[in-house]
Amino acid sequence: AQKVTQAQTEISVVEKEDVTLDCVYETRDTTYYLFWYKQPPSGELVFLIRRNSFDEQNEISGRYSWNFQKSTSSFNFTITASQVVDSAVYFCALTTEGGKGVEKLTFGTGTRLTIIP
Amino acid sequence: NAGVMQNPRHLVRRRGQEARLRCSPMKGHSHVYWYRQLPEEGLKFMVYLQKENIIDESGMPKERFSAEFPKEGPSILRIQQVVRGDSAAYFCASSPSRGNNNQPQHFGDGTRLSIL
Secondary structure (H helix, E strand, O other): OOEEEOOOOEEEEEOOOOEEEOOEEEOOOOOEEEEEEEEOOOOOOEEEEEEEOOOOOOEEEOOEEEEEEHHHOEEEEEEOOOOHHHOEEEEEEEEEOOOOOOOOOEEOOOEEEEEEO | OOOOEEEOOEEEEOOOOOEEEEEEOOOOOOEEEEEEEOOOOOEEEEEEEEOOEEEEOOOOOOOOEEEEOOOOOOEEEEEOOOOHHHOEEEEEEEEOOOOOOOOOOEEOOOEEEEEO
């Protein structure tokens, strides 16, 4: 069974501050994929990143960066110089290569990020 | 280049009625997944379908819920005799093929179901 834990339920930071959202996962599979999604107040799910278990290289995309550490089973997400538009709920998710080839995602409970102007 | 299309965006039903939620996958995608998001919670997997086949329904409630993905037309998630606890956002995702983890799942905007 897989599990994704996002221990931070809510975070508030002042605009332009950096913020890190934590994600810890559990799986017995050696091959797996980790995702981050953003859910703005309008409700849709916006794909941010997918990372496979064999690639521990950190990734940067503009103000977003991700730190994947297999040793601690963590896949943390950092927003640099936060902006009000970053206010949303952020979900971390996990999928493995199941026996049926089913790529169903296991989601964390999400972190609600509020950027204060 | 349309993404995953879900309709309706909002659906209101009274207790005991039926709810039908539709999902059209992205062009070229033959795999559909349904997820449910209860208020203030994360998404939970419900069912995975290919055209005319249910592959994994391990997350579906045993009663009142069913899903189909016919050869022609959208995938349908059907909830019979709805109850207040069915109020949630229902998301659909699609992917191009089985076992292909080179593509992330693309989600629709969801259907918000409210039960009066």
